[in-house]
Amino acid sequence: RQINEMKVIYSEKHCLHNPPKEFELGRFVPYKECTGRVDSILSSLRARNLGEIVAPNDYGLGPIAAVHSKEFIAYLQNAYEEWVKVGGNPEGVFPDVSAVRDFANLRKWKQNPPQRNFPYSRDGGPLGRPGYYCFDMTGVIAEGTFQAAYEAAQVALTGAELLIEEKAHGIFALCRPPGHHAQRDLCGGYCFFNNAAIAVRHLIHVLKVGRVAIIDIDYHHGNGTQEIFYENSNPLYVSLHGALDYPFYWGAEDEVGENEGAGFNVNVPLKMGTQDKEYIEALQTIIDTRVKEYNPQIVVVSLGVDTYANDPIGGFFLTTPAYIQIGRALSSLRCPTLFVMEGGYAVEEIGDNVTNVLQGFENYI
Ligand code: OKS
Ligand code: ZN
Numbered sequence: 001r002q003i004n005e006m007k008v009i010y011s012e013k014h015c016l017h018n019p020p021k022e023f024e025l026g027r028f029v030p031y032k033e034c035t036g037r038v039d040s041i042l043s044s045l046r047a048r049n050l051g052e053i054v055a056p057n058d059y060g061l062g063p064i065a066a067v068h069s070k071e072f073i074a075y076l077q078n079a080y081e082e083w084v085k086v087g088g089n090p091e092g093v094f095p096d097v098s099a100v101r102d103f104a105n106l107r108k109w110k111q112n113p114p115q116r117n118f119p120y121s122r123d124g125g126p127l128g129r130p131g132y133y134c135f136d137m138t139g140v141i142a143e144g145t146f147q148a149a150y151e152a153a154q155v156a157l158t159g160a161e162l163l164i165e166e167k168a169h170g171i172f173a174l175c176r177p178p179g180h181h182a183q184r185d186l187c188g189g190y191c192f193f194n195n196a197a198i199a200v201r202h203l204i205h206v207l208k209v210g211r212v213a214i215i216d217i218d219y220h221h222g223n224g225t226q227e228i229f230y231e232n233s234n235p236l237y238v239s240l241h242g243a244l245d246y247p248f249y250w251g252a253e254d255e256v257g258e259n260e261g262a263g264f265n266v267n268v269p270l271k272m273g274t275q276d277k278e279y280i281e282a283l284q285t286i287i288d289t290r291v292k293e294y295n296p297q298i299v300v301v302s303l304g305v306d307t308y309a310n311d312p313i314g315g316f317f318l319t320t321p322a323y324i325q326i327g328r329a330l331s332s333l334r335c336p337t338l339f340v341m342e343g344g345y346a347v348e349e350i351g352d353n354v355t356n357v358l359q360g361f362e363n364y365i
Contacts, residue, residue, distance in 0.1 A: 006051040006170045006362055009158045013151040014038055014176035016144025019092040023137035031140065032312060032345045033190035038176050041341070044351030050172070050358055056151065056158040063202050064153050064193055067228055071123065072185035075133045076149065076192055079141045082126050092140040095130035099123075135188035135247075139181075149177055149192035156195035157202055159338045163298065164207045169365050170337050172303075172358055173199070178342040180222030180302045181247060189220065189247060196302050196340040197228045200235050203298055203338075213296035213335075214238065217283065217326065218304025218342040219314035221251030221267065225302065231261040236294045238286055239302075240279070242315045243269030266290050272315035276322040279307065284329045291333060299337040301330060305344035305353040312345050323353045327360020337361065 015035050021028045045053070065073060083093045123132040134141075152175040159173035179196055181189030196214060203209045214229075216222040216239040227250075229237055241251055257265035268286055270279065291299075305323065306314035330337060339358060344350040 005168070006172055006358055007162060007168065008045055008051055008053045008172045008174055009056050009155045009162070010042065010053050010174040011056050011151045011155055014148050017142065017148030017177050018144070019140040019142040021091060022140055023094060033138070033177060033343075034347070035176075036347045037344065037350055038174065040347050040351035041174060041354050042351070044355040048355055048359065050355060050362075056154040057161065058154055059157045059202075061150075063157055063198055063206070064150070066201050066205070067184065067194060067198050068182070069185040072133055075123075075129055076141065076187065077146050079129065080143055080145065083130070083141070086126050092142040093130050093134075094137060094140065095134055096127060097124070097131035099128070099132040133185060133187060135186050138190050139187040139192065141192075145177075145192060152177055152179065152195050153193045153198045156199035156340050159340070160199040160203050160207065163336055163338050164203070164209070168336060170339065170358070170361055172339045173341065175341045178304070179340070180216060180218060180225050180342050181220070182224040183227045186224070190343070191224060194224045194228060196222075196300055196342075197225050199338060199340060200229075200300050203300070204234055209298050210234075211236070211294060211296045212298045212300060213291050213294050214300045214302060215287070215291065215330065216240070216302035216342075217307070218302055219306040219311065219316060220246055220304070220343060221269075222302055222342075223247045223250035226250060226255065226265055229261065230257055230265060231259045233260050233264045235300070236264050236266070236291070236296065238266040238268070238290060240268045240270060240282060240286065243271055245272065245315055246313070270316070274316045276318055276325070279316065279318055280322065280325045280329060283326060284332070287329055287333060296333070296335055299330070299333055299335045301337060301339045302342045303339045303354065303357060304342035305350055305357070308344065308346050308349060308353055310346045310349065320349060320352055320356060323356035324360035327357040327362070328364045330357070331361045331364040334365070
């Protein structure tokens with residue numbers, strides 16, 4: 001084919017989010033979720049003529065506020081300015097404290113927050129908020145972070161709209177920053193707004209899609225997406241991820257959903273060192289069983305390629321050709337699919353790995 005039909009939604013505003021550093025193993029190191037990741041992806045997409053690259057529409061804050069709390073959105077909007085005002089490092093917001101939320105019991109905690117000791121505000125005020133709304137040291141809020149995160153959500157929303165409007169079989173939302181770790185009122189893991197969850201909620205509640213399945217193939221468990229939909233039977237959330245790795249407190253097999261959502265959260269932890277064959281078999285198996293049984297009308301793929309062998313943080317050993325097979329496995333559902341970009345930090349190879357998934361999908365659909 002000269003040019004494939006898969007549209008790519010992209011905005012250069014991702015560049016507004018560019019913190020110089022993150023804190024890892026007690027040291028400041030260069031920020032791995034960097035702008036160069038997107039350059040690598042764009043250059044592979046262009047080299048292979050995957051499809052037209054289009055700018056996002058603006059759906060406003062409404063669809064974001066349908067997933068995230070208004071206090072959290074206000075925090076992300078004001079955090080940087082507030083931080084600099086209290087004397088914080090202008091390179092970005094890093095919490096001095098961590099609000100001790102018991103993640104294992106977080107769902108109950110949220111429904112019934114303990115009486116707290118702060119007489120002035122529930123989140124601890126300007127110096128307490130960073131620890132209250134962020135769970136790690138990679139969710140660094142720098143000067144343009146809010147605008148970039150807002151735009152990434154619009155990229156995902158535009159992908160959802162076009163998928164339905166144009167009856168497309170596949171759309172790629174090139175989101176940056178990524179989203180799957182972001183919960184209703186918690187950022188972290190390079191994520192601020194949960195782009196995939198925002199698109200999925202829009203698909204279900206605005207575009208009236210009956211059943212959506214999310215397949216999260218990023219190396220890390222998508223704790224944000226899991227938590228947002230934990231009590232819902234629509235969408236189905238399925239995640240394949242490195243067992244006992246980051247984000248540590250989520251991703252076990254016994255997290256199956258609650259109430260109406262019981263049975264609609266499916267975690268498939270795979271051992272560190274997993275290679276092509278075992279990975280593709282595990283993916284095809286879960287597609288052929290849980291996803292096919294659910295019979296989705298739309299599939300949303302949280303597309304991370306940090307499962308790659310040379311990824312600096314992932315613990316699997318997938319090769320570049322394996323991503324074509326992953327795309328092929330996803331195409332076997334014969335279902336319109338929105339791909340939403342998540343992680344992947346081997347900057348050189350991330351472009352080819354992502355494009356392989358999309359091309360594998362396109363070639364077999
Ligand atoms: C600790 C490692 C931080 C990992 C963040 C994971 C981001 C990601 N320094 N999520 O899918 O790729
Ligand atoms: Zn990841």
